[in-house]
Amino acid sequence: MSSYQHVVIGGGVHGCAAAYHLARSGRSVVLLEAATLASAASGGFGKRGVRGNKRDLRELPLLRRAYTLWPGLSDLLGADVGYERTGGVNLIERPATGLRGGLVAARAHAQVQSALGVPTEVIDRERVLDLLPEVTDAVVGGLHAPLDGMGDQTATTRAYAAAAQRFGAVVVEGARVTRLERDGAVVRAVICDDGERYEVGESVLVAANAGAAPLVERELGVALPLWTIYPQALRIRPPGTSPARLLVGHDSRTVSLKTVEDGVVMVSGGWQGRPGSDGSGEVLEDQVEGNLREAGAVFPALAAAELLEASAARPESCAQDQIPIIDVVPGTANVLVAAGWTGHGFAIAPAVAEELSGWMLSGRRPPALAPFAVDRFVERVGT
Ligand SMILES: Cc1cc2nc3c(=O)[nH]c(=O)nc-3n(C[C@H](O)[C@H](O)[C@H](O)COP(=O)(O)OP(=O)(O)OC[C@H]3O[C@@H](n4cnc5c(N)ncnc54)[C@H](O)[C@@H]3O)c2cc1C
Secondary structure, eight states: OOEEEEEEEOOOOHHHHHHHHHHHOOEEEEEESSSSTSSSOOOOSSOOEEETTTTTTTHHHHHHHHHHGGGGHHHHHTSOOOOOOOOOEEEEEEEOOOTTTTTTHHHHHHHHHTTTTTOOOEEHHHHHHHOOOOTTTTTOOEEEETEEEEEEEEHHHHHHHHHHHHOOOEESSSSSSEEEEEEEEEEEEEETTTEEEEEEEEEEEEEEEGHHHHHHHHHHHOEEEEEEEEEEEEEOOSSSSOSSOOOEEEESOOHHHHHHEEEEEEEEEBBOOOOOOSSSEEEOHHHHHHHHHHHHEEEEGGGEEEEEEEOOOOOOOEEEEOOOOEEOOOOOOOOEEEOTTTOOOSHHHHHHHHHHHHHHHHHSSOOOGGOOOOGGOOTTTTT
């Protein structure tokens, strides 16, 4: 048996980053990871977009802070996190798309995003061609966010964990948490599947992403409105150099593209696999074909690209309103949960960790995390 002020459950980017800040503040911390660090959504090939363009407005205060943190993160953590500020473009092909998209809405998006800390300009086709000369003839303009970029999710996660360890945090891999032992509203101990028991001095952070809601429901009796998806990502090799010279998203097509290594392009953007037998996901042929088709529609040269790898192995938790839940678990006094990233939790991780660890240290919810309170899902009629 061992005792720590803070027990962090989950060794993805969020758990490792929170553990880093807690340890750096002089707290005793243990991080318990069921498998290995960065083995779920915070791992795998390629990079993750650090994108403000077209992000939910409620996340922009965190993203704005993350924008300032990312360029210095490698120095802070003492390891290369693979961050590049490439800039990003959301390509537009149509005058109007649904109720929110198209050229007609671009100016309003640029105006609001810029006001909230994500400098964004509407660019015409000429300017798109300056940035992306090989783009399809169908593109009529775009939303350009020059501060967008990308980072290496595995390197970032491991860098946070290593830095946390240098400040004294204990990281245990192969430690699946199966029980939370309660004394009224307070969780006093966390118990793993091998029977190992960790006494909780102050608080527990459930940063287990797809594993968070099942654990919280089973052990604390609280059903969080989250579900699991298996986002698909492809690695493709174009015939020539990569046409995706910056982070590319699309207003009306389900695709995002980034050049990740020596001319190899990572293609993703919302296509999904299905649950496999072992808790990870597996690819579906039609989803791979659909994603490749969209990539080829944006850059015709990619229609002839070689598919190197397709994966939908990594589970991600999704929230009903597409932004995370970051809160104290209702009915408990000392358990926080941070999950429901809905496919875009990496970019804001450095900022979330600052705020979340501050909350765990002070006991006070920081204003930047107020939009992610779980009571936003609770009926208020008549109150
Ligand atoms: C293919 C793909 C592309 C993406 N693209 C982007 C992008 O471009 N930009 C962006 O911002 N975000 C992106 N995301 C989302 C982003 O990667 C995730 O939101 C983020 O990595 C989540 O981090 P996490 O630490 O919460 O979860 P995870 O990395 O999933 O870590 C949770 C950890 O908890 C562990 N765990 C679970 N249950 C238990 C338990 N009971 N006991 C102990 N440990 C447990 C798991 O083993 C896992 O390691 C993408 C995700 C995927 C899968």
